[in-house]
Amino acid sequence: MASTYLTRTLGSSSNSGTISMWVKRGKLGAAQYLYANLVSGTNYGIIFFDSNDRIEFMTVTSGSHTQIWLTTRKFIDTNAWYHFVFSTDTDNSTATNRLRLYVNGVEETAFDTDATGSQGDTNYLFQASATNDHVISGSASQSDLFDGSMAHVHIVPGSQLAPTIFGETDSTSGVWKPKVSPSVTYTAQGSFLKFENSAAMGTDSSGNSNTWTVGGTLTQNVDTPDNNFATLNPLHKGNTLTGFTFANGNNTITFGSTSYPYTFSTQALSTGKWYAEFKVTANPNDVTIGISNGEKSTYLSHSQYDYAYVGSNGNVQSNQSGSSYGSALSTNDILGVAMDLDNNKLYFSKNGTFQNSGVPTSGSTGTGAYSITAPSSTTNGVYHFAVGDFNSAASSVQCNFGNGYFGTTAVASANADANGHGKMEYAVPSGYYTLNTKNIKEFG
16 A cells, blocks of 8 residues: 555675565556665665656665666556566676566566666665665655555565566466465575565564564555456546546545546456445545446446446436436445346445345346346446546545455455455345456356
């Protein structure tokens, strides 16, 4: 999350080392640090996303760059987990081996800036300092914090390692995935952060007991590289590219002064039964929540393939026409959306009670359902969950696609779906599933 960082002071120095981390981005277009070490005001090592969403990877000595890589590629996929391996050895006699960057197991070779420095340059990423900390997820001053999620962070000073130490290709899906118990020989200053203990998120699992100190509001969720949960998509918007901001790993949206903005979930469905929850935390009268084919339109529910619950009156609206359905929303109400794409039915619940006497398990009967067009008959062949604003006031919605949080607050009930995935505030209707890659592979 954007208010989180971890710190630790290394007890010894090295000119080689490896940093491996799994990263899922949230905010784009702003400088955000993944790792930093400040030995003095003019001697430091940093790894960060720049404001153009490229990765910059450098060491600085006496205020001048000694090694610097700036990728040509921009990392703008907010739905994916990236595996980054920063593998360094400034003593290496081969210049091209001094800095190495791997993304999802493949070495990055295209750089806008490429300067590997001289053999023997000090590697400030792994230098000890009595007065300054090494920082994960922030700059040396604990600013420009990373906004998103991290998993399986390995810090291995003294060893320049390959990505295959930490990850592997899944034999079934062909997707690059983390090794749950990698065979890593950690040096004395090495550490492995799994983030598996919610009460002690800085716990080191390397065997060295090199615990990191947590700063800010680090929260644990079930979104992992092995099972990627949906979020809202800042790159897939409705009628306007402005008028709202994203936070909390793109699971919180706040609308501003622009009329009728809306956006969609990163993952979309063409079959199966799916459930998500939305907590309205400001100006419920202006909120619209539901599903959409994903096309741009004037507002959410303007298109014939948009279906939205209207916060001001509880109507369900589609194709510019509204129908009486449920009751109006109030601040902190949780709207549940159950989407049955096997029978082309849509249901809405308010604080756990399905409106219009809806029965999501009624199948083709569709008791209390709102009927929708079959995905195959829509323009894009899929439906996204969608959130919008029907006015120009600062409404705000916190989304839970199964990751277990509204904003930074864990859900109280932690109800999993029938496949054992997700943490929802209210019970997931029988036969419905939370929106993540494992469920989509099996039921989508």
